[in-house]
Amino acid sequence: MADEVPKVEEMAAINHTPPKTGWMDTPAVIRPGMYCYSAKAKPLNIVGMPNGRDWDPIEEDWHLPENWMEIVLEGLHDRLHRFRSLQLFMDVCVRCGACADKCHFFIGSGDPKNMPVLRAELLRSVYRKEYTLAGKLLGKMVGARKLDERVLKEWWTYFFQCTECRRCSVFCPYGIDTAEITIIGRELLNLLGLNIDWIATPVSNCYRTGNHLGIQPHAFKDMIDFFVDEVEDVTGVRVNPSFNRKGAEILFITPSGDVFADPGTYTAMGYLILFHYLESMGLDITWSTYASEGGNFGFFTSHEMMKRLNAKMYMEAKRLGVKYIIGGECGHMWRVIHQYMDTMNGPADHLEVPKSPITGTVFQNAASTKMIHITEFTADLLRHNKLKFDKTRNDNYNLTFHDSCNPSRGMGLLEEPRYIIKEMCNHFYEMPEGTIREQTFCCGSGSGLNAGEDLELRFRGGMPRANAVKHVHEKHGVNTVACVCAIDRAALPPLMDYWVPGVQVAGVHELVGNALILDGEKERTEDLRFEPLAGMEEE
Amino acid sequence: MDLFDIIEKRQGRILDKWQDRVLSTYSPDAYRLFKHKNDPFANPVGSTLKKGLEGLLDLLLGEGDVREKAVDLLEDSMKVRAVQDFSPSNAVGFLFELKGVIREQVGKDLPNLEERPDWSALDSKIDAMALAGFDVFMECRERLNRIRVNEVRNLSYKAMKRANLVCDLSEIPDDPDGETVN
Numbered sequence: 061m062a063d064e065v066p067k068v069e070e071m072a073a074i075n076h077t078p079p080k081t082g083w084m085d086t087p088a089v090i091r092p093g094m095y096c097y098s099a100k101a102k103p104l105n106i107v108g109m110p111n112g113r114d115w116d117p118i119e120e121d122w123h124l125p126e127n128w129m130e131i132v133l134e135g136l137h138d139r140l141h142r143f144r145s146l147q148l149f150m151d152v153c154v155r156c157g158a159c160a161d162k163c164h165f166f167i168g169s170g171d172p173k174n175m176p177v178l179r180a181e182l183l184r185s186v187y188r189k190e191y192t193l194a195g196k197l198l199g200k201m202v203g204a205r206k207l208d209e210r211v212l213k214e215w216w217t218y219f220f221q222c223t224e225c226r227r228c229s230v231f232c233p234y235g236i237d238t239a240e241i242t243i244i245g246r247e248l249l250n251l252l253g254l255n256i257d258w259i260a261t262p263v264s265n266c267y268r269t270g271n272h273l274g275i276q277p278h279a280f281k282d283m284i285d286f287f288v289d290e291v292e293d294v295t296g297v298r299v300n301p302s303f304n305r306k307g308a309e310i311l312f313i314t315p316s317g318d319v320f321a322d323p324g325t326y327t328a329m330g331y332l333i334l335f336h337y338l339e340s341m342g343l344d345i346t347w348s349t350y351a352s353e354g355g356n357f358g359f360f361t362s363h364e365m366m367k368r369l370n371a372k373m374y375m376e377a378k379r380l381g382v383k384y385i386i387g388g389e390c391g392h393m394w395r396v397i398h399q400y401m402d403t404m405n406g407p408a409d410h411l412e413v414p415k416s417p418i419t420g421t422v423f424q425n426a427a428s429t430k431m432i433h434i435t436e437f438t439a440d441l442l443r444h445n446k447l448k449f450d451k452t453r454n455d456n457y458n459l460t461f462h463d464s465c466n467p468s469r470g471m472g473l474l475e476e477p478r479y480i481i482k483e484m485c486n487h488f489y490e491m492p493e494g495t496i497r498e499q500t501f502c503c504g505s506g507s508g509l510n511a512g513e514d515l516e517l518r519f520r521g522g523m524p525r526a527n528a529v530k531h532v533h534e535k536h537g538v539n540t541v542a543c544v545c546a547i548d549r550a551a552l553p554p555l556m557d558y559w560v561p562g563v564q565v566a567g568v569h570e571l572v573g574n575a576l577i578l579d580g581e582k583e584r585t586e587d588l589r590f591e592p593l594a595g596m597e598e599e
Numbered sequence: 600m601d602l603f604d605i606i607e608k609r610q611g612r613i614l615d616k617w618q619d620r621v622l623s624t625y626s627p628d629a630y631r632l633f634k635h636k637n638d639p640f641a642n643p644v645g646s647t648l649k650k651g652l653e654g655l656l657d658l659l660l661g662e663g664d665v666r667e668k669a670v671d672l673l674e675d676s677m678k679v680r681a682v683q684d685f686s687p688s689n690a691v692g693f694l695f696e697l698k699g700v701i702r703e704q705v706g707k708d709l710p711n712l713e714e715r716p717d718w719s720a721l722d723s724k725i726d727a728m729a730l731a732g733f734d735v736f737m738e739c740r741e742r743l744n745r746i747r748v749n750e751v752r753n754l755s756y757k758a759m760k761r762a763n764l765v766c767d768l769s770e771i772p773d774d775p776d777g778e779t780v781n
Contacts, residue, residue, distance in 0.1 A: 089684075161632045161641070168644060169683055170629025322757060492640050515747050519682045527643035554746045559678065 083178060084185070084200060087210055088217035090117050093516035096220060096509060099255035103264035107365065111253030117216065122209075128252050129207055133190060135251045139244055140191070146244055149236045150187045153180065159228035159238065164502050165221055168520035173218050176228035176238040182215055183245050216254055219245035221517060223506035224360070224392075225465035230498050242507075247362045255361060259508035262357040266369050270352045271316035277304075277349035283319050284347065287329045291573075294329075294590070296582030299336035301347055304380065308346035309417060311377045314388025314434075315354040317546030318567070324549040326588045327389055327567025334438065334569065337576050341446070342417040345386070351376035354390040355546065359400075360508040367404040370396055374405055377430075384414040385431040389567050391506065391545030394433060395470030402428050419444040433467070435544060435568060439476040442483050449575035453584060454485040455594035457540040457566065460532045461490070462525065462552065463500035464545035474498075477544050477568050484571045489536040495528035505551035518551065519558055526559030533560050541565050602717040605705050607660055614656050616700045618649050621693040624685075644679055651676035655728060656697075665724045669731035674739075677732065681739035691736050694729040698722065 095117055104112030115123050125131065140147050159176040161167065166174035173179060181203065188195030188204035195204030205211065224239035232238075249255065262272035269276055275283070281303055292298045302308065314331065318324040335345055351373045358365030377385055387393060401408075411430035414423040421440045423432045441447050461481055467473040474497050481488055495501050504521030532538040541552055541563060549565055556563040574587045585596045606613060622633045622645065633645030654672040658665060680690040701721070702712060712718050 091684075094684075160628065161636065166629070167632070167642065170625035170633065170644065171684065172626045172628040175628060321754065494638070495640050512747055512750055515743060516682045519743070523679070523682075524640070524643050527647075528640055531640070554750055557746050558742060 083172060083181075084205055088173070088214040090213070090217055092118075092513070094221075094514060095217065095517070096256035096258050096511045096514050099253065099257050099260035101253075103257075103260040104253055104255065106264045107267050107368075109253065109255070109260070109361070109365075110251060113253055115253075122213075122254070124209070124212075124252060128212075131251050132207060132212070132248050135248045136187070136190070136244075139247065140187075143240075143244070145237070145240055149180070149238075149241055150184055150191075152234050153177065153184065153236055154234075156233065158231045158233060159236075162228045162231050164223075164225070164227065164504055164524045165517075165521045168504070168523035173214070174221060176222075179218050179222060180236070180238055180241045182211070182218055183241055186211065212249075212252075212254075215245055216249055219249065220256055220509065221521075223465070223502045223504065223509055223521065225502035225506055226469045227465070227499065227502065230469065243359075243363075246360065250362055256508065256511070258511040259357050259360045262355075262508075263361055263365060263369070266353050266355075266357065266372075270348075270350045270372065272353055272355055272357060273316050273320055275316060275320065275352065277352075280316075280319065280349045280352050284328070284332075287325065287332055290588070291329050291332055294586055294588055295333065295578055295584065297336065297578045297580055299332045300339075301332055301335065302345075303347050303349050305346035306380050308380060309344040309383050310346070311351070311373075311380055311382040311385045312345050312347055312388065312434075313351050313354045313373055313385060315390040315393065315546035316352055317355070317550055318388055319352070321546075321550050323553065323565055323570070323589075324546050324567060326570040326573070327549065329588045330567065330569030330571070330573030331388060331434070333573040333576055333578065337447070337578055338418060338441075340579075344417065346380065346382070348376050348380065354387050354393040356393055356396045357508055359392055359396050363400075363404075366396060366400060370401055371405050373431075374408055374411075377408070378410050383412040383430075384426070385411070386414075386434055386437055387431055388434050389544040389546065389569060391464040391466040391547050392470075393466075394473065395466040397429050397431050398471035401431075416440055418446050433471075433473060433476070433544075435473065435476040435480055438569070438572060439479045442480060448577045449484060449572075450577055450584075451484050451486055451575050453574045453587065453593050454571050455487070456587070456591065457485060457571070458487040458489070458536060458538045459485055459540050459542050459566075459571075460488070460529065460538045461496070462503070462529075462541050462543040462548060463496055464543055464548050465500060465502050465506060467544055468500050469498055473544070477542070480568050481542055481571060484575045487536075489532045489538055491528040491532055495524070501525040501528065503545075503548050503551045503555065505555075506547055510547055510551045515554070519555060522551070522555040523559065525552075526555055529556065529563055530560045533563055539563055542568055542571065544568055600709075602705065602709060602712075602715060602721060603660060605708065606701060606721075609704055610656060610660070613697075613700055613704050614653055616704065617656070617697050618652050620696045620700060621648055621652060624689065624693060647675045647679055655694075659697075659721070659724050659728065666727040666731045669728045670735055673728075673732050673735040677735040677739050681736055681743065687733075687736060687740075691729060691732045694732045695725065697725055 098115050098117050100114050101112035111125055113123055155177055163174050163176050185203055185205045186207045189206055194202045219242050222242040224242050226239045229237040265274035266272050284301055288299055318328040335343060356366055356369045358369040407428040408430040413427045414432045419440055426432045459481060461478055490496060501524040503525055505518045529541055549567060552565040570588055586592055622630050625633060632642055636642035639646035651672060658668055706712055
């Protein structure tokens with residue numbers, strides 16, 4: 061045996077770096093925990109998406125249509141002509157690497173194809189082969205390659221490992237928005253029926269019933285009624301929301317996650333409490349059981365699907381005859397509203413520029429979309445001293461604030477949530493610079509990736525965010541992450557459970573609901589989670 | 600000269616080499632980030648692993664039960680490795696790399712290293728650390744699976760509850776004279 065032990069020098073000479081192949085020669089590995097289940101035929105067929113079929117990503121044969129290559133290349137050609145931004149993004153990148161280490165998936169995994177520059181190269185390499193002389197003549201030497209099945213599978217793998225969060229774009233000196241490249245990549249995949257189930261089914265549900273979960277109007281109302289009972293238990297006051305009420309001044313639309321999934325439900329109770337509080341001051345607002353979804357998974361599918369689902373909100377506003385829309389705490393809904401709605405379905409001339417009935421503030425920032433974020437509305441109320449509240453009711457919460465990617469980078473909503481939190485809570489601590497505001501780290505689960513089957517992907521992508529939370533947890537005893545996004549509220553609790561146990565997640569309007577002092581309320585001893593308030597533990 | 604004394608004297612270099620080998624298990628692009636970027640928030644993986652290895656090397660050179668103490672020191676690093684593209688053996692295997700690094704760094708000064716009794720003591724300590732590493736890795740994987748199961752269970756149960764389809768035990772009073780189901 062002893063003879064078989066290598067000598068010290070031999071052992072020391074072993075190269076421990078695994079052999080590497082160039083990225084073009086390294087095929088994508090699709091393995092459990094890292095991918096989302098494929099879209100089935102039915103949800104695609106319902107909304108008229110092409111080539112719907114049942115297929116399995118880990119099988120060799122994806123049952124692609126025979127002319128799949130032609131479909132993709134024609135699709136690319138069409139989009140290059142329709143979207144000047146795409147043409148620019150294909151041509152202008154100088155591969156400086158500024159974006160390379162900014163993606164949470166790359167930071168968490170070390171997989172080079174998660175570097176935004178390389179993710180874009182997946183598509184750009186095919187573009188070069190098809191559209192540039194150098195690419196046609198010199199091929200691989202100039203980063204060009206032919207489209208084949210292996211390339212297609214690589215696209216599918218990595219365009220569904222991007223949350224379209226746009227952190228990389230903040231650092232690009234040319235302003236290349238890699239999220240837009242992912243968006244186009246997914247559109248091309250969708251031409252072949254290659255969506256994921258976690259996106260396709262919510263899209264189909266939203267198209268049929270008005271929300272991602274397929275909740276029908278009566279069940280949607282039942283769920284809100286459930287919250288009405290809960291609010292009464294906590295506050296002693298029975299709130300009285302209205303549904304589908306024609307002639308109301310304002311339509312309220314929030315992501316269905318707030319109605320369906322904890323801890324978003326506590327945020328929904330917060331909205332109900334706020335609206336009740338303001339009723340006697342002149343707020344005239346209604347919920348809709350048809351436009352019962354603020355989220356828009358069409359955004360993760362194609363421009364056309366995004367437009368279609370966005371239109372439902374505005375059609376419902378028109379049907380009810382409201383003046384404008386207030387939107388709840390949602391993430392990507394706001395990127396759609398702020399950056400796409402106006403040229404897709406806007407301007408919303410059948411509505412009026414939002415004006416707070418309580419303060420008289422006119423929200424000129426929403427002059428065209430006629431839709432304001434609820435934190436803009438509430439921050440304005442606080443600024444004008446229109447709310448009575450007891451912030452000690454949130455004393456059990458040591459808070460930090462996670463800027464959700466889309467409201468922060470997609471619409472510049474940075475101050476309003478912080479302003480509300482600081483007014484409503486005594487204990488607030490920012491996470492470190494470089495992890496908040498425009499540079500915020502994604503939860504790792506956005507753009508339709510918050511499924512259950514890809515938990516490893518989500519946890520490695522969410523690691524940089526969790527790492528910053530861990531810092532304030534250890535330094536300041538932070539026990540709650542506040543946020544203004546329903547996907548965050550669904551995705552962050554398990555992420556925290558893994559990386560920073562002991563930290564929970566709350567919506568900003570949950571904190572508002574806790575603190576607001578309602579006329580006729582009973583002595584408040586519990587918060588909206590039925591947890592005792594600070595100092596009430598023994599009672 | 601005692602092996603442990605030499606290691607202590609060259610601790611900085613040994614640590615650097617060990618970190619190097621561990622971070623080389625990633626792609627060259629990732630290595631650049633993980634190894635060289637010092638901001639722990641821009642480079643959480645590299646920072647976590649480097650800090651973990653530093654603590655473990657201190658532990659090996661100190662007194663006391665390595666296996667028990669290594670568990671805490673390994674937790675953060677193993678959480679990272681448990682969600683990355685590693686087989687269990689590769690995820691934990693970096694702990695054994697220390698043997699090679701030490702051989703390389705002290706081998707020339709201490710001939711017949713493997714026959715020395717202090718090598719055998721060190722060898723056992725590293726093995727104990729690796730066994731702890733495997734326990735922690737498994738705990739992380741199990742935590743991952745527990746979270747996965749809880750997510751599904753909570754979602755479906757709470758949906759049924761809100762739809763008034765269930766009456767669970769929490770709604771039955773604790774008072775034995777209260778309303779109970781017989």
